[in-house]
Amino acid sequence: MKKIEAIFKPFKLDEVREALSEIGVSGLTVTEVKGFGRQKGHTELYRGAEYVVDFLPKVKVEVVVPDGLLESAIEAIIKTARTGKIGDGKIFVTGVDQVIRIRTGETDEAAI
Numbered sequence: 001m002k003k004i005e006a007i008f009k010p011f012k013l014d015e016v017r018e019a020l021s022e023i024g025v026s027g028l029t030v031t032e033v034k035g036f037g038r039q040k041g042h043t044e045l046y047r048g049a050e051y052v053v054d055f056l057p058k059v060k061v062e063v064v065v066p067d068g069l070l071e072s073a074i075e076a077i078i079k080t081a082r083t084g085k086i087g088d089g090k091i092f093v094t095g096v097d098q099v100i101r102i103r104t105g106e107t108d109e110a111a112i
Contacts, residue, residue, distance in 0.1 A: 010058065
């Protein structure tokens, strides 16, 4: 099993969720996050004063998938989250040793 953490632009969330659902991903966790990479933020004007916005709003989607679904899930995220502009985000993939569903005690792939 693998855990996918994808950080991307907030307006792409619904598209990514739908794409993952279509390939059989049944659950995910979404967190509103802020950060920056190569974008380095931007400058805004507010009431005549200029200020720098260092951290840009993003969303982080976390999902655990069986190994057989990993490539499909990554492709679905890339296809739907990509705008072709700087700041599209990142995908991180890590291994998951064990999953336990608290309610039933199911473990590993049965608990996903």
